[in-house]
Amino acid sequence: MVKLLKGGEGTHHVLGWLIMRNIFESLITSPKIFRNRDVLRHSYTPDYLPHRKEQIESLASILVPALKGETPSNVFIYGKTGTGKTATVKFVGNQLEAMGRKLNVHCYVHYLNCELIDTQYRVLATLAKVLGRNVPMTGWPTDQVYEEVRRAIDSRDQTIVIVLDEIDKLVKKGDEVLYNLSRINGELERARVSIIGISNDLKFKNFLDPRVLSSLSEEELIFPPYNAEQLQDILEQRAELAFYEGVLDDDVIPYCAALAAQEHGDARKALDLLRVSGEIAEKENADRITRDHVKKAVKKIETDHVVEAVRTLPTQSKVLLFGMIILTESGMRKFTTGEVYAVYRSLCRKLNIDCLTQRRVSDLIAELDMLGIINSIVISKGRYGRTREIKLDVPIEPIKQTLLEDYRLEALSVVERSMRSVTSLEAFEV
Numbered sequence: 001m002v003k004l005l006k007g008g009e010g011t012h013h014v015l016g017w018l019i020m021r022n023i024f025e026s027l028i029t030s031p032k033i034f035r036n037r038d039v040l041r042h043s044y045t046p047d048y049l050p051h052r053k054e055q056i057e058s059l060a061s062i063l064v065p066a067l068k069g070e071t072p073s074n075v076f077i078y079g080k081t082g083t084g085k086t087a088t089v090k091f092v093g094n095q096l097e098a099m100g101r102k103l104n105v106h107c108y109v110h111y112l113n114c115e116l117i118d119t120q121y122r123v124l125a126t127l128a129k130v131l132g133r134n135v136p137m138t139g140w141p142t143d144q145v146y147e148e149v150r151r152a153i154d155s156r157d158q159t160i161v162i163v164l165d166e167i168d169k170l171v172k173k174g175d176e177v178l179y180n181l182s183r184i185n186g187e188l189e190r191a192r193v194s195i196i197g198i199s200n201d202l203k204f205k206n207f208l209d210p211r212v213l214s215s216l217s218e219e220e221l222i223f224p225p226y227n228a229e230q231l232q233d234i235l236e237q238r239a240e241l242a243f244y245e246g247v248l249d250d251d252v253i254p255y256c257a258a259l260a261a262q263e264h265g266d267a268r269k270a271l272d273l274l275r276v277s278g279e280i281a282e283k284e285n286a287d288r289i290t291r292d293h294v295k296k297a298v299k300k301i302e303t304d305h306v307v308e309a310v311r312t313l314p315t316q317s318k319v320l321l322f323g324m325i326i327l328t329e330s331g332m333r334k335f336t337t338g339e340v341y342a343v344y345r346s347l348c349r350k351l352n353i354d355c356l357t358q359r360r361v362s363d364l365i366a367e368l369d370m371l372g373i374i375n376s377i378v379i380s381k382g383r384y385g386r387t388r389e390i391k392l393d394v395p396i397e398p399i400k401q402t403l404l405e406d407y408r409l410e411a412l413s414v415v416e417r418s419m420r421s422v423t424s425l426e427a428f429e430v
């Protein structure tokens, strides 16, 4: 039912709503920064990869037998994070499949990320699925799934390239599937299989069965880190697609490149910096991206990482960290293990959870330090022994919000509120 409003305040209110601009209007008419933000995202595979010509050509020459009905060698690819390993393999894989279609040769590349598909069973079941077999994601004996994969591959004359990205994550749970896959060619009559393993953990080779290792690393490709100039080229190429003309100050790309070069030449980091700088400029309604926006982006990315690390901490560490926040907010910039322990113990009582020993808490403090959440140094107190001096090294507000999101710590919001009115720490027996 529609109610008719007579004159007065109510009418103004309704009219106000009627003539109010659509809430999206100001958002879409604000200065335009991004032409296509998606090209800066991790999921985007560029058509051209500057400074990876050598690796692209090497990989292509390893895989070319696939187009001639022969078996390509298996390859291991190493390199630090963000050095373009995945992008290169996907790029070469796409080109290989395209050439296969052109020549009417059955040649396919299947890409699996072992960070997500991280068990023997799931690798085989996923392969079976992409090869068109109906295999449940749990429940069958592994041998049976392997047999399905083998039969699906051998159903016709074809070459299958299996890419196992982050292969180290899989190896941590046993290398049986790698052992089987590396020997599969001996069990095939019509088809051929080649395996590409990708890893940024150089040490993981030590965990592999020597037979698997020698079979999988018939060829090895190393991806060196990018230097600042190379990162600059990569960013320039993407920026052209990502931003409207003229929105980037001249020093923005060199600055992002220099910062990422300091951190082992990580192109992902450089692209993230550029994207987040653009997003901050957009939020501020600025019409240009400046060096200042990059500085803010560095801070935001750092905070986001820490927040993520805090979110996955065990409950005891979260309580401990909450105690440190209380100490900091009560005006203490530095505190000792003993002071933190007293607050921690009191919080455990309030939450009704077990309280760890001071020794164990010292270990947790060291872990928080390693994660970069706190900063702690051991100082000598002469004949009184040594103590740890701790301070929080991160913006407090987002960390506090993240801790309170954990339902097990919900009761602490009351403590937090009452803390605002407590001026001394006596309540915590410090």
Ligand SMILES: Nc1ncnc2c1ncn2[C@@H]1O[C@H](COP(=O)(O)OP(=O)(O)OP(=O)(O)O)[C@@H](O)[C@H]1O
Pocket: 040, 041, 042, 043, 044, 045, 046, 048, 049, 050, 051, 052, 079, 080, 081, 082, 083, 084, 085, 086, 087, 088, 199, 200, 234, 267, 268, 271
């Ligand atoms: N030479 C390049 N040209 C253009 N973009 C690149 C280049 N190298 C890397 N990138 C981009 O940088 C990001 C990270 O690259 P990629 O995922 O290939 O790194 P990686 O070496 O596989 O890293 P990780 O080991 O962490 O998985 C991606 O967005 C990718 O498109």
